[in-house]
Amino acid sequence: xxxxxxVQDLPMVxxxxxxxxxxxxxxxxxxxxLSTIYDEILVVNNKGELIRYSDSFxxxxxxxxxxxxxxxxxxxxxxxxxxxPSVTRLVIEHKKKVSIVQETDNGKKIxxxxxxxxxEKGKIxxxxxxxxxxxETTKLKTELREIKKISxxxxxxxxxxxxxxxxxxxxxxxxxxxxxxxxxxxxxSNFSSTVLIYGESGVGKEVIAQAIHQLGSRSNQPFLKLxxxxxxxxxxxxxxxxxxQGSFTGADKNxxxxxxxxxxxxxxxxxxxxxxxLSLQVKLLRVLQEQEIIPIGSTTPIPINVQIVAATxxxxxxxxxxxxxREDLFYRLNVIPIYIxxxxxxxxxxxxxxxxxxxxxxxxxxKNYHLSPDALNLLEVYSWPGNIRELQNMIExxxxxxDDSTIDxxxxxxxxxxxxxxxxxxxxxxxxxxxxxxxxxxxxxxILLAMKRYKTTTKAAKALGISQSSVSRKYQKILIEQQENxxx
Numbered sequence: 001x002x003x004x005x006x007v008q009d010l011p012m013v014x015x016x017x018x019x020x021x022x023x024x025x026x027x028x029x030x031x032x033x034l035s036t037i038y039d040e041i042l043v044v045n046n047k048g049e050l051i052r053y054s055d056s057f058x059x060x061x062x063x064x065x066x067x068x069x070x071x072x073x074x075x076x077x078x079x080x081x082x083x084x085p086s087v088t089r090l091v092i093e094h095k096k097k098v099s100i101v102q103e104t105d106n107g108k109k110i111x112x113x114x115x116x117x118x119x120e121k122g123k124i125x126x127x128x129x130x131x132x133x134x135x136e137t138t139k140l141k142t143e144l145r146e147i148k149k150i151s152x153x154x155x156x157x158x159x160x161x162x163x164x165x166x167x168x169x170x171x172x173x174x175x176x177x178x179x180x181x182x183x184x185x186x187x188x189s190n191f192s193s194t195v196l197i198y199g200e201s202g203v204g205k206e207v208i209a210q211a212i213h214q215l216g217s218r219s220n221q222p223f224l225k226l227x228x229x230x231x232x233x234x235x236x237x238x239x240x241x242x243x244x245q246g247s248f249t250g251a252d253k254n255x256x257x258x259x260x261x262x263x264x265x266x267x268x269x270x271x272x273x274x275x276x277x278l279s280l281q282v283k284l285l286r287v288l289q290e291q292e293i294i295p296i297g298s299t300t301p302i303p304i305n306v307q308i309v310a311a312t313x314x315x316x317x318x319x320x321x322x323x324x325x326r327e328d329l330f331y332r333l334n335v336i337p338i339y340i341x342x343x344x345x346x347x348x349x350x351x352x353x354x355x356x357x358x359x360x361x362x363x364x365x366x367k368n369y370h371l372s373p374d375a376l377n378l379l380e381v382y383s384w385p386g387n388i389r390e391l392q393n394m395i396e397x398x399x400x401x402x403d404d405s406t407i408d409x410x411x412x413x414x415x416x417x418x419x420x421x422x423x424x425x426x427x428x429x430x431x432x433x434x435x436x437x438x439x440x441x442x443x444x445x446x447i448l449l450a451m452k453r454y455k456t457t458t459k460a461a462k463a464l465g466i467s468q469s470s471v472s473r474k475y476q477k478i479l480i481e482q483q484e485n486x487x488x
Contacts, residue, residue: 041238047073047086051126058133061108084258087114091127101134109135113143172356179190181338187337194288195274197311199340200388205248205311208340209269212309214422221266226259237280238296247297260293260304267307273313273333274325281326288332308333321434343384343391350380353388357395369399375410380451382416447474 010086038100040061053066061083062069069077081100090098091114102110111134114228117126171182188195189212197205206225213223231239234307242258259268270276276284287293292301310333319325343350352375358369371379384390397415398407449473450460457475461468 021091029134040129040131042074042131043075044088044125044127044129045055046092046126048073048086048092050074058108058131059108059180061110061133063129077161083110085113087129087334088127090114091116095124101256102131107135107239134433171211172352173346173349174352175348177346178349181340182211184338185211185215186210191216192218192307193335194307194333195309195336195338196316197309197338198316199313200342200386200387201221201313203340203342204314204388205340206269206271207308208338209267210262211309213267216267218266218307222263223267223269224259224263225269225271227271228358229272231367231480233277233280236277241295243296243300245248247295255295255297258295260292260306263306264304265306267309270308270310272312273310274312274316274319278324278326283328285329286327287331312464343387347380350384351376352389354379357392358399361396361399367398367405368405369398369402369404371412372406372408374414375407377410377453378412378416381453443474444478447471447478451475 036180037195039054042050042059043052050066050069053070057066061464072090075086075092077088078084083104085100085102087100087102090100090104095116098114100112102112104110110131112129112131115128115130116124119125119130157341162189171178172180173182188432194208197208197210200453201204209225210223213219226239228236238256238258240258240260242256243262245253245255255431270284287304287306290301291305294301316325316330316334320327320330343353354371358371361367362369379391379394388395394415396413401415402411446464447460450463451457454463457471458468461471464471
């Protein structure tokens with residue numbers, strides 16, 4: 001009755017078959033990529049329903065196999081409290097890439113990145129979500145933060161120890177008197193009380209002031225030094241308080257910041273405070289009372305927070321009596337008094353200091369000088385009216401003049417004998433005592449010094465100008481009394 005003719009476009013069929021094969025290959029590649037990615041990859045439609053997922057999914061997060069969630073709306077899981085917040089909901093709401101940290105009810109932390117895929121009309125067609133478990137990473141970061149905090153604390157303590165070591169490198173001593181001074185410094189270093197350091201010239205008052213700064217809570221703040229006796233009276237005020245522009249003829253047109261302002265939050269060391277004029281003493285008293293300054297040419301007070309450490313080699317009490325130093329300022333400065341004993345009152349420190357200064361010179365000039373025992377004995381019995389400064393100068397003089405690396409007693413004696421103060425040194429008494437006791441005390445000290453220096457009673461007698469038998473008898477008596485005192 002008829003014929004059925006079937007016509008096929010073979011090239012089109014072949015093309016379709018090739019496209020299908022290509023899609024299959026792409027699908028294999030996609031599955032291979034998804035199976036090797038470390039992160040969990042989810043493909044969600046525009047309704048929030050799960051369409052596809054990678055082999056690497058976070059089972060502890062979902063607590064079930066992800067295939068059970070295929071076709072389920074992930075936004076509903078947020079409402080059920082499985083996790084919070086939902087990256088799917090945020091991407092749909094904001095229509096842009098979203099990166100969040102999700103937290104589950106069992107304490108898991110998941111970093112989720114949602115990336116929207118738009119169609120030709122600009123509507124969301126798919127949402128690709130990449131998730132990674134950062135629970136351990138977060139824990140490690142927290143631990144690392146704590147370790148860094150501890151490390152910073154250790155570093156701060158180490159820096160403090162280093163600062164203290166630098167301080168103690170300058171504080172060379174072994175005497176009990178200096179030990180008490182250092183103990184006092186350690187006690188007051190963390191307070192901001194005004195300190196008055198007094199003692200003879202050359203005893204190291206500036207070193208003590210630096211130690212107070214380095215050991216205290218202001219160690220990271222400025223430490224400024226001003227010698228009140230080295231600056232003319234008409235300039236001292238401007239140096240301390242500063243001035244505004246155009247304050248006086250010859251002033252800097254931009255004005256000047258004074259030492260008080262520069263030392264704000266730190267320490268201002270006022271050396272030779274006894275040399276400060278009475279007119280400035282009133283202004284310094286105001287600074288100590290009000291903690292504020294008024295620059296020259298200004299009427300506006302500037303608040304400051306400065307710890308004052310003053311030093312003097314004069315007796316301020318006597319100056320108060322004479323009317324050359326204000327009594328109220330003296331009491332304001334004398335809150336924490338620190339007395340630095342002269343070198344003759346702590347002779348046991350002399351060998352240490354001499355060795356220290358000689359080592360500095362050896363290092364500076366690449367030399368190898370050293371002091372013989374008899375040289376050290378001579379240095380120890382000398383009165384050192386110029387104190388540590390004189391000792392340092394003497395050591396340098398000996399090193400520069402020495403012909404041999406060993407500096408012996410005879411060589412030292414030549415320089416000490418030539419010293420102007422050596423034969424003029426006189427004993428000093430700090431309290432009244434009966435004359436016969438003073439005579440006995442001086443006699444005992446002279447005999448002990450002579451024996452320490454000359455070793456034999458014959459040489460000691462010659463130096464003292466008395467007979468050998470007198471020296472021998474008196475020296476034996478002194479030794480017996482010392483033994484009895486030690487026994488008691």
